[in-house]
Amino acid sequence: MPLHLLVLTARLDALPLAWFSGRRVPAQRQGGPAQRGRVPPGGNNSRFGAVLLVMRVRTLIAAFWLLLVGPTGFAAEAPFGGKSSVRFAEKLWQALQGRGLVGEGAIHSRPYRGQHPHGAVLDTIEGKLIVAGRGGVVIVKRNYGGEGVSVSKVANNPDRWLKAVTVMFRRESGYDPENRDWFWAKYAPDGRLEKNANGVWLAGRVAKGSPKGCIACHRSARGNDLVFNNDRHR
Numbered sequence: 001m002p003l004h005l006l007v008l009t010a011r012l013d014a015l016p017l018a019w020f021s022g023r024r025v026p027a028q029r030q031g032g033p034a035q036r037g038r039v040p041p042g043g044n045n046s047r048f049g050a051v052l053l054v055m056r057v058r059t060l061i062a063a064f065w066l067l068l069v070g071p072t073g074f075a076a077e078a079p080f081g082g083k084s085s086v087r088f089a090e091k092l093w094q095a096l097q098g099r100g101l102v103g104e105g106a107i108h109s110r111p112y113r114g115q116h117p118h119g120a121v122l123d124t125i126e127g128k129l130i131v132a133g134r135g136g137v138v139i140v141k142r143n144y145g146g147e148g149v150s151v152s153k154v155a156n157n158p159d160r161w162l163k164a165v166t167v168m169f170r171r172e173s174g175y176d177p178e179n180r181d182w183f184w185a186k187y188a189p190d191g192r193l194e195k196n197a198n199g200v201w202l203a204g205r206v207a208k209g210s211p212k213g214c215i216a217c218h219r220s221a222r223g224n225d226l227v228f229n230n231d232r233h234r
């Protein structure tokens with residue numbers, strides 16, 4: 001369990017204790033020497049029982065809350081497909097569009113024969129891009145396919161055969177240190193994000209912890225940089 005959750009659970013349990021001792025002190029002061037040490041009628045014992053109950057309820061709430069947010073903790077999002085990943089993917093697409101790397105009239109490189117799962121024909125462009133005020137390496141892979149697709153057909157009319165745009169963007173260090181801090185996204189040709197078979201948006205650390213998906217497959221790339229095309233990003 002992450003540390004902040006432990007602290008939070010401990011705080012929830014400490015709350016009624018603080019309330020309990022806060023009430024007891026003035027009661028004793030009023031009592032004078034003769035009453036000191038005696039339990040007031042219907043006093044501390046029943047109050048203590050109530051406090052225990054409150055504590056239990058709070059612990060239950062904390063446990064339920066833990067179940068809800070899962071072991072990754074409160075503000076921490078799922079590794080991919082969450083709100084902030086989707087928002088970042090939108091900004092990434094806008095930045096790519098601003099540089100003419102996606103969308104209508106996008107710059108193309110020479111297409112070549114590809115392989116599963118990316119597509120029968122591919123093209124790859126790499127450079128630097130500023131997203132949300134921060135610069136990083138970006139690699140854009142366009143995935144072409146369809147009945148009768150060929151390299152020359154794609155070269156002549158790329159938009160006609162474009163099936164998906166898969167992007168890797170290197171984020172700030174610490175974003176995903178085990179995986180070289182890459183942000184992954186898969187878009188339809190018009191820039192809408194795609195979902196996986198479970199209905200989760202393909203944006204973020206896709207699909208960290210799973211034996212399939214962008215990260216799992218790209219980890220087999222030479223150079224330990226999760227990039228197949230070159231080994232420049234170790």
Ligand code: HEC
Binds near residue numbers: 114168
């Ligand atoms: C089953 C394996 C596999 C999966 C899953 C996969 N890729 Fe790839 N990817 C490759 C291979 C192989 C290449 C090199 C293809 C080539 O250029 O011939 C590649 C290339 C790329 C490149 C160009 C940079 C490079 O590594 O050469 C990008 C960008 C990319 N993939 C993004 C993604 C994204 C985003 C996902 C998930 C939505 C994904 N890939 C899922 C195998 C995979």
